[in-house]
Amino acid sequence: MALNVIEPGWLYVIANPAMPRVCKVGFTTREPEERAAELHDTGSPQPYHVVAKWHVDDVRAAERRAHAALDRFRTDAGREWFALPADRAVRALDRLHGSTTRPTIARRAWRILRGVVEGLGWLTLVLLIAGI
Missing domain, CATH: 1.20.5 (Single alpha-helices involved in coiled-coils or other helix-helix interfaces)
Structure with missing residues (x-):
């Protein structure tokens, strides 16, 4: 039986200028900018940047809701990449989580x-x- 760990953190949308019609929606308990920097180390042609971030009380639940809302745009089942411009993802997630905020x-x-x-x-x- 898996534990349902509830912890605050950041839901984010990350994009890369080399892939303008694809974005990543995920979560972190650190700063999203750190996560974007880690992705650049994976051999991407240009650095990733955080397009938007929402501080939430339960990061895992927030990510599940976000992925469900964007599911039809997934590039691959079970992955965090979505085939839509980042600004469209942000608009959809703003409806779920409110405007982007600082903690x-x-x-x-x-x-x-x-x-x-x-x-x-x-x-x-x-x-x-x-x-x-």
């Missing part, structure tokens, strides 16, 4: 707290391994 103060505080807790976890692990 609220509460969401930023959550991300900071999560980072601190994760950092303390790593520090504890290192100290346990070191025998301190």
Whole structure:
């Protein structure tokens, strides 16, 4: 039985000027710009850029809704690439998630707290391994 993990993050639309009629719709718990940079490292002819992003409370559910709304445009079943210009994808997703926004103060505080807790976890692990 799979766990239904709910966590805040970003739903995004990423595009590449070399492929004007194709865009990627996905999610990340990091900054979408980091994800776009990673995609460029896969050998693409030009860098990817974030066209739009929405901060959401449940990234996996948001991505499922987005993919369902755009399903008829998928380039391949089960993939995150869609055969439509990025601006059309953004308009469709704006209807689902509202206009693109920056995270609220509460969401930023959550991300900071999560980072601190994760950092303390790593520090504890290192100290346990070191025998301190």
